[in-house]
Amino acid sequence: MPDLTAGLRRALSRLPRRRVLPAAAALVVLAGAAVWAVRPTPDAWTTEDLRLAGADVELDARFYLPADRDGKVPAVLLAHGFGGSKESVRDDAESLAGRGYAVLTYTARGFGRSTGQIHLDSPDHEVKDAQKLLDWLAARPEVVTDGAGDPRVAAVGGSYGGALALLLAAQDQRVDAIVPQITWNDLNQALVPGGVFKKAWAGYFFGNGGASALGLMGGGRGQEQGDPACGRFAEDVCKAYLQMATTGIPDETTRALLLKSSPATVLDRIKAPTLLIQGAVDTLFPLSEADANAKGIAATGTPVRVAWFTGGHDGGAGPASDSDRLKFLTAQWLDHYLKGEGEAPGDDFTFSRVAGFSALDRGLVTNGYSTGSYPGLTGTGSTEITLQGRAQPIANPPNGNPGAISSMPGITSRLSSVLSGGVAMDVPGQHADFESAALTAPVEVAGAPAVRLRAASPTGEAILFVKLYDVDANGSATLSAGLVAPIRLTGLPADINAAQPVSVTLPAIVRQIEAGHTVRVTVATSDQAFLTPAQPATYTVAVEPALTLPTLTGTPIADPGSIWWYVLAGVIGVILLGLAVLLLISRIRHRRRDVAVVEEHADTPLVVNGLRKAYGDGFVAVQEIGFTVERGQVVGLLGPNGAGKTTTLRVLMGLTQPTAGEIYVFGHRLVPGAPILSRVGALVEGPGFLPHLSGAENLRAYWQATGRPWADARFEEALEIAGLGDSVHRKTRKYSHGMRQRLAIAQAMLGLPELLVLDEPTDGLDPPQIAEMRRVLQRYATDGRAVLVSSHLLAEVEQTCTHAVVVNKGRIVASGPVSDIVGDSPSVQLDVSDVPAATRILQDLGVASVKTEGASGLIVDMNGTARSEVVASLVEAGIGVDRLVPRRRLEDAFLSLVGDNSRGSGDR
Amino acid sequence: MTTTLEAASGYKPSRTLPLWAEVRRQASRRRTQLALGFMVLLPLIVLAAFEFGGGGRDDNDGNGGGAFSSMADLATSGGLNFALFGLAVSAGFLLVVVVALFFGDTVASEASWGSLRYLLAIPVPRARLLGVKLTVAAGYSLLALLLLVGTSLLVGTLRYGWSPMGSTIAAEIPPGEGLLRLLGICAYLATTLLVVAGLAFLLSVLTDAALGAVGGAVLLWILSSILDQIDALGGIRNGLPTHYTDAWMGLLSTPVQTEDLAKGAISAIVYATLFWGFAFYRFTRKDVTS
Known part of the structure; x- marks a missing residue:
């Protein structure tokens, strides 16, 4: 959970100001909608x-x-x-x-x-x-x-x-x-x-x-x-x-x-x-x-x-x-x-x-x-069902207790239990059942079923309750809606054989009796909803086999809910259509995109022209940068932290959109995701590996992601450069910083891309490894390949690169072959015992400029004056000279722009 | 080596980051393995609980309460009911978290490892990267769902037999149709989970913190569920992404109640389209700074 909240906080704090406004607007709209939904509506x-x-x-x-x-x-x-x-x-x-x-x-x-x-x-x-x-x-x-x-x-x-x-x-x-x-x-x-x-x-x-x-x-x-x-x-x-x-x-x-x-x-x-x-x-x-x-x-x-x-x-x-x-x-x-x-x-x-x-x-x-019209209780058709069952004796309980249950008057909320027959119950001995065979086809009953029964009673009278159960294949019986037909019969014979059939119209029901169900007519002596005779008696009842079920087939009223399926189909259709249109547009755009090769740069690995990157919050990371990397060159992009090196490389990798300017790789315009990037290998802003995979697996996974043939990877060569030995089979989460760095360089070299871009490649390497890396890079730049290295370390660029581009505050301050600018510069660095006196003497000698550096240091632009002469003059004047170091051009350029920050950016 | 080539030999934008490569990238991750493993484990745990718990059968008569308890009561009546129970207990939260994990983690974790910029520098076209990630995340989410249902169905059938799908209130559904209903429920759950998938994926694109994307999606899902409980919100609740999450119960009814299923599917698909659409829009334009 702390991870989670920290993650959220990080995500939130990253919201730039220009996103706060739309977010706030959305929030206001949402809140407004909520208020609108719960607002009190005036009565109509x-x-x-x-x-x-x-x-x-x-x-x-x-x-x-x-x-x-x-x-x-x-x-x-x-x-x-x-x-x-x-x-x-x-x-x-x-x-x-x-x-x-x-x-x-x-x-x-x-x-x-x-x-x-x-x-x-x-x-x-x-x-x-x-x-x-x-x-x-x-x-x-x-x-x-x-x-x-x-x-x-x-x-x-x-x-x-x-x-x-x-x-x-x-x-x-x-x-x-x-x-x-x-x-x-x-x-x-x-x-x-x-x-x-x-x-x-x-x-x-x-x-x-x-x-x-x-x-x-x-x-x-x-x-x-x-x-x-x-x-x-x-x-x-x-x-x-x-x-x-x-x-x-x-x-x-x-x-x-x-x-x-x-x-x-x-x-x-x-x-x-x-x-x-x-x-x-x-x-x-x-x-x-x-x-x-x-x-x-x-x-x-x-x-x-x-x-x-x-x-x-x-x-x-x-x-x-x-x-x-x-x-x-x-x-x-x-x-x-x-x-x-x-x-x-x-x-x-x-x-x-x-x-x-x-x-x-x-x-x-x-x-x-x-x-079409009201059919009454007899339906528009009827189905005859044959009931089976012999005449049976049933007992009338005194005062109707215990009595069968058919419905529960006054409880209107249990519709489902009433209909599912959960309430209905017959008392054993008090009812006779007459059941049909299983129906071969469903019957849509709507109306009052009719049946004929005969009854015999020793008292000549009987109150009977006739009900129709729908019995499913498992034997569970449902009394539709709890409806029963009570009948009071008088003048009954004592012997069932002498009894005359009586027609009984059962209460009208609306029900579909499924195929496979049976129909049961039950004749009972008691029902708790009705008043039954107080005297106990035993009747004999028999139901005639013919049961008439009125049927009614109606036209189903369309369920308005089914419209939603059409809406769903419509929604999916619109989405698919939109997707198709988007695909078509992107296909057309893809075809119309600028694929022209700028001939003059066709053989140049990298040309950067007037590159500028300004962020949404107004920060300008790169003012204007332009340089060229030719085949065979190892170019060093030198500058202090924050000079715009990494931003430049990020634009170069298609990770960031430049505000202005263009980049050409072998004459192809480089935009994010441009295929020409496949000819560039990169290490930008440190390594990025799947921590749960080993080094070798990571390289393999990377190459698989390129979709290119395995043979082109030059996997062994890359592994050799990484120089990880057996560690290459360990998970990268256990790697040291330097190991990861070497693996990342190896990854950048997979497939031997014609242009290799490395951001601070020696970061985390130990001195022997740095020296080895220099040799590797210099060797790499042969065969017409080129390398672009960024660094904030002067020595590294000086030793590794053939060319250097010095940037500060988003601009180029110097560029050219390292050999050109590494030569002696007209200035020297002096450490003297008395800085004010030395300054005076030096100015008398006619040097171009004198700048103090630190407590005892002086930077002197010699303007042609011989170094020996300077030392002689100072010693003559009684000023101790602790050190005299000839400066080089590159250092000059670098330090002049870095100024006092040099220490901070140099030691990391 | 001809220098006018637009790309390195063998490079084709449509061949970068093959689906299978992404499947393997994710498969080797511990959280993928754990999430999928738990989908297999959960039915076994539930089975063990039913077998050794014992106490579960006692309170049958006591509360006789909501749909959930009836589902728990019926869970041991057959493989179909057991699988249904497994789905019912997971639908509300477990599946949401798992889906949020697969979709929320996929881009954000690459960003946090720093490997995202190398994929983009290959270059894998951004839309293709998202498309592949989306497809694979969807595949893993579906696999998780099917593993859960498949395992429950298997162990449930082995232990409790192949019997009709029962319900305390609706009629029994014969096994063949019951299986179809179960698959329908899976399909509907998968559809409603598109909202989580969309949200988590969008957050995954917006942030570099994988946990933030997963947690944020789950958090918003819970928030929506809470808002859905507040009756005072009235009609506005119909627009909440979680409003129709229980509509799959309509498939347990006889006859099936499909109106809410359609509405839920519309809601989920619209939300997912919006979220994914915005994710694509954002990702294809943004500066990758991680």
């Missing part, structure tokens, strides 16, 4: 909390208006489900208001902060309340009206609210459209299907209505102190429940009350176009309820559209694909019938079927399908 609606008058109660209401409406807007009366309040439909209200509707939500009487008692959507109470709300809407200036006191309005709601929508539309013709969801047709049928009391659901709801009286829900001022047994239920409703729950058989009064609260009797009066949405995972109000509503409303010619989804009172809202579809259908329905926008929605029917499970959100995956 405004709300107003109200207390509105119902028929004889006060209703807690909230009125939503679209924020950006121009002119009047149509209204939606949004009713909540049983036990809910105006808060529970908030999301839907906001989404509708966002679509441009005035939405009135309210808490029904008997719930939350509304006053009054629960009358179960009674036309005399709840429905009248809703009519009052329509009056109120008509009076609102924001709402479109169709006439005086007649608002343009739709009634929308689920379950309790759905029935209200139906009943309201039947009672009040001002309603222009309705969207009832997961609601009932006949409460008698829903709560006492087949004559068997659905005690779990009924109790659940009765408990909900009672709970609000105890202050557990809402806890508002609308509460009225009531009967602890009845809570906020109206007395007649409470009585009906108590009667029904006690006996399991509703009496005349109860039946009449339930019927009054049911749309079943008033469907012919509904003229408002109706979109019926029903859930397939609903043991309270199964698909048959919506089917009855659809048939009843359509009978009078009112437009009806039906949609099923995978959800309901047991299944909840269902997967996202389903709720998206329902939202779309609702919006389409309202937009047409209220706003007059869009085509008239057809009567085509959409449904969804469970396709499997998603491991992503551990939820269900459903596929949507559509068919």
Whole structure:
């Protein structure tokens, strides 16, 4: 970790200033995007909390208006489900208001902060309340009206609210459209299907209505102190429940009350176009309820559209694909019938079927399908399945305990477990199974399967539960949506042989039964969701072999997600196209590049012209440098540290782009990566080896990287120059500095390039090795090859090179053959005992210049004066002469520019 | 020796730094060997843990929690599930680090050794150098992934048998199709890892510190993962490179959920293209100072 942070810090500190600005800009943009993403968005609606008058109660209401409406807007009366309040439909209200509707939500009487008692959507109470709300809407200036006191309005709601929508539309013709969801047709049928009391659901709801009286829900001022047994239920409703729950058989009064609260009797009066949405995972109000509503409303010619989804009172809202579809259908329905926008929605029917499970959100995956028209519960076709099984005796447990489990009323979140059959359980001895052979082809069931059974009972009566299991190859059975068909049979013989077959219509399901699965019809005596006889008894049941499965094949609704695969293909296509274009451009550029050979330099290993390198931060490493390396020359690039030698060599190797100037190698223009570099061998800025490879392996790896034939490498010669002996087989990370240096020189010489460029080649070598290296370099420069050596050591250049180029501060200060400039220079260096006196005497002698150097040193430009004369004059004047050294030209040049820095740069 | 030759005899830009040479350069490195070795070792360690740990089976009934525990519970049910478990535990971090290592180290380490300038002086064209390095890093990353899956599949099948791919929530997938799904998961993981690959490679080009490039890529990956956990960021999270990293679970569903796979692949490919594009742009223009 310290390595890591150090590395990062190094990387960061290397950010030059010109990169800081774009980086900061990018950061600001990113931060801005983040802020924009989390910014509070203004609501697309405004709300107003109200207390509105119902028929004889006060209703807690909230009125939503679209924020950006121009002119009047149509209204939606949004009713909540049983036990809910105006808060529970908030999301839907906001989404509708966002679509441009005035939405009135309210808490029904008997719930939350509304006053009054629960009358179960009674036309005399709840429905009248809703009519009052329509009056109120008509009076609102924001709402479109169709006439005086007649608002343009739709009634929308689920379950309790759905029935209200139906009943309201039947009672009040001002309603222009309705969207009832997961609601009932006949409460008698829903709560006492087949004559068997659905005690779990009924109790659940009765408990909900009672709970609000105890202050557990809402806890508002609308509460009225009531009967602890009845809570906020109206007395007649409470009585009906108590009667029904006690006996399991509703009496005349109860039946009449339930019927009054049911749309079943008033469907012919509904003229408002109706979109019926029903859930397939609903043991309270199964698909048959919506089917009855659809048939009843359509009978009078009112437009009806039906949609099923995978959800309901047991299944909840269902997967996202389903709720998206329902939202779309609702919006389409309202937009047409209220706003007059869009085509008239057809009567085509959409449904969804469970396709499997998603491991992503551990939820269900459903596929949507559509068919041209609503097929009802009998499908468009049917498949006959043959069941096998003999008549079997089954025991009815006293008081239904232990009882089989089919569904768990009130738990709406476990859609997947409900559907995967995780809940369903039969009690041994209490059920009889009748199973088919494995299916040879998948069956797409959509509708109510039908079967015939015979039963015998010693009491003449029996309550039976008939269910359809989908059994997979491993024997695990799934009760689709937990749906069962309860039947109450009377007048049964005691002997099964005397029993007459009874038709049983099983609850409608939507399911694909796969090939290889079997179908099992189970007849059970108990179910915890229903009230069963208290007396124990043993029945005998037999199921007729013929099972009819209604089938329905829909057109799959395209999954909008598949568009992303096309996007992906498009993205890849664009990238490939871009790549192809880039390749084409680079190919064209490559062909058009300057390959002309400058004839005058064609035989010159290296020509550097007016080279300049300025860095981004303004530092100028090389001002202007120009020199030539001819064949056979060993040229020394001499200069102190920081003179620009290494930068020059780096440009020469194509590592750095020059700011100005050009370089020619054998007449070819040298740019980064130019092929002509292959004729140059280099050691720049020290060796660079793969530490995990041995010296020999490194050289081999290097040569392999050139892609050139192995024979051209002259590997043995190079190894000989390296002179590493057996160490050549050790890993380079264990090498000393000098060994690495020698190996690097050997690497530069691999293939015997015509121009050899060495940066400080003797760095780290010991004196004998230096001497050897000099010989090697001098020998190398024969055969028309050339060597360019850079160094800050005067002696080295002097001894090794044939030519020298002296640079300082990015400029050339002297150049020429070493022999020319190594000769005696007109100046000498003197060490004297008395510097001031000596200076005076020397000036009298007529020398060109005298400079002091150090405490006792003098540099004297002799201007033709003989050295003997100088010494004689000084000695004569009584000044001690400790030393007199004739200077050489090169040294002069070097020292004159290096000045006082010579010591610093010379000793490294 | 004719002096007008544009290049030394036998030199061709397209023949420099052959793929095989780069493969060997990397193969001889200890970290390559360790990373690949660990890919083989990990399944064996997991197997040993399942065999000798014992305690793992006890808490089955207790928590019954997330997708991970169900995967661990099922890991011993067959070779396919064992391989799936191996992938699931490695996808989040191990594979990210390994890929970051292969891509982040490749150029930066040459720079830190000083060998990069000698490669460029050969001269290996810069774009070719990056192309070869990229290809070889991708090859090693893929090899690592396949080694992990292959070893898990092998030892898992030898020990637990060849049985359908099971899941606690979805239906069982027959072995043949299960193998295809497993390969699909590998392919998707490889695709999402392109983001790490792109990022690490870009950093590798920008810095000379190999550890900085590897660590930086992993760091940014973790940062993106953390940001992805923050719901308040809303829609901006969809643009995070790590947002769709778990989409491979869609391949365990029945039927397969491919929408997020497509989105994830788009995100990864776009990011990788941007990162690599910038890496090429930068490297072909920059002054190599190391």
